Amino acid sequence: QSVLTQPPSASGTPGQTVTISCSGSSSNIGSNQVFWYQQVPGTAPKLFLYKNNQRPSGVPDRFSGSKSGTAASLAISGLRSEDEADYHCAAWDDSLSGPVFGGGTKLTVL
Amino acid sequence: QITLEESGPTLVKPTQTLTLTCTFSGFSLTTSGVGVGWIRQPPGKALEWLALIYWDDDKRYSPSLESRLTFTKGTSSNQVVLTMTNVGPMDTATYYCAHLGDHDDFDVWGQGTMVAVSS
Numbered sequence: 001q002s003v004l005t006q007p008p009s010a011s012g013t014p015g016q017t018v019t020i021s022c023s024g025s026s027s028n029i030g031s032n033q034v035f036w037y038q039q040v041p042g043t044a045p046k047l048f049l050y051k052n053n054q055r056p057s058g059v060p061d062r063f064s065g066s067k068s069g070t071a072a073s074l075a076i077s078g079l080r081s082e083d084e085a086d087y088h089c090a091a092w093d094d095s096l097s098g099p100v101f102g103g104g105t106k107l108t109v110l
Numbered sequence: 111q112i113t114l115e116e117s118g119p120t121l122v123k124p125t126q127t128l129t130l131t132c133t134f135s136g137f138s139l140t141t142s143g144v145g146v147g148w149i150r151q152p153p154g155k156a157l158e159w160l161a162l163i164y165w166d167d168d169k170r171y172s173p174s175l176e177s178r179l180t181f182t183k184g185t186s187s188n189q190v191v192l193t194m195t196n197v198g199p200m201d202t203a204t205y206y207c208a209h210l211g212d213h214d215d216f217d218v219w220g221q222g223t224m225v226a227v228s229s
Contacts, residue, residue: 002156035213035215037157037216043221044206044219044220044221044222045149045206045216045219046219047211047215047216047218050213050217051213054213056217088156088157090157090215090216092214096172097170098159098162098170098171098172099159099214099216101149101156101157101158101159102156103155103156104156
């Protein structure tokens, strides 16, 4: 049981916009920034968004993030086949003095 | 360029102690603000944070595993070592070490090392 809650799966067709949600609490998302990691099966996670909505160099601007209260979301517009991966949200948790992760969402491009 | 690489046994027996080493380059763990973390991922399951060590030797552990974990700087200046005692089948996972970035994110990850706990 992960501290942050994500839907186990999401899907869309090429060109569509898909949104992945991440729900937490006041001790994590409610008071800290949210990060998103992309993980292609069989490989290590890769930082995809930080500070709720900032993209590291190399991440397409089709990826955007938002946060409101104790929830966050990742939106992917203009869906492409190479976007197929697992997406994990994370946030620092004040009660743990460390990061917590969501269960991950498997994105399928139909 | 920051890189990290995990190393350790691929198979450990129940009740034994697991020792994992993270060898890194491109940064120094003596530089103010720098940190390294361990995260694991059981097969088909979620990521789980285990421990963090900072440049000043401050250490943080996941409360659920704190009694079994020890995180230290290695004998080489570019290594850190995680020790987990009394392992069991639930500790079977891929273990990753990662660099703690400027925004308290894990901005660079190692490729991971798979550890199976089985008799």
